[in-house]
């Protein structure tokens with residue numbers, strides 16, 4: 001984990017350069033994806049000035065939460081099963097709200113806890129079967145139904161681009177996420193965020209307006 005400080009600084013300058021090329025003027029939050037790595041990865045990220053950590057599995061995340069003392073914000077970036085909806089309350093932001101049924105389950109937990117919950121709507125822009133998320137065409141109608149729930153603060157959109165896609169495809173996917181964000185805003189949600197961009201495509205994502213990039217491999221090396 002010795003190299004993390006150096007890598008974070010390199011990645012931050014690439015993000016800054018992409019941000020000025022893109023011209024969207026957004027703030028960009030670097031979310032360090034620590035899945036499969038130990039608590040030392042969370043500590044190394046924090047020591048390098050990264051305050052946001054992403055995990056894709058609830059159980060693994062909860063294990064690390066119990067082991068680290070540094071005050072990072074926890075992001076859930078992987079698919080959440082409805083029977084684990086309660087665990088969503090332990091995260092600062094759930095990026096992976098990917099169905100109306102999960103939304104209903106999250107709503108129930110938020111009501112029980114008498115609080116609201118910050119979430120992103122995961123949108124499957126490319127239409128690949130292997131990617132979770134709501135189809136772009138379904139977002140406007142769903143946005144209205146989610147707004148009626150009242151407890152879920154839909155702060156924006158999360159999307160994943162196809163791996164190793166051509167640049168034009170990546171740009172189309174990321175632009176689709178911006179379209180979905182507009183639909184959420186029109187339905188009355190406080191939707192300002194776009195969580196998009198991973199190790200292989202984060203610079204293009206930032207050019208296309210990403211406010212949150214989720215980076216694992218580029219910070220911590222391959223997961224083997």
Ligand SMILES: *Cc1c(COP(=O)(O)O)cnc(C)c1O
Pocket residue numbers: 033035056077078160198199200214215216217218
């Ligand atoms: C693992 C993961 C990432 C990070 O991927 P890298 O390519 O290692 O940067 C980002 N987003 C999600 C949803 C992931 O599961």
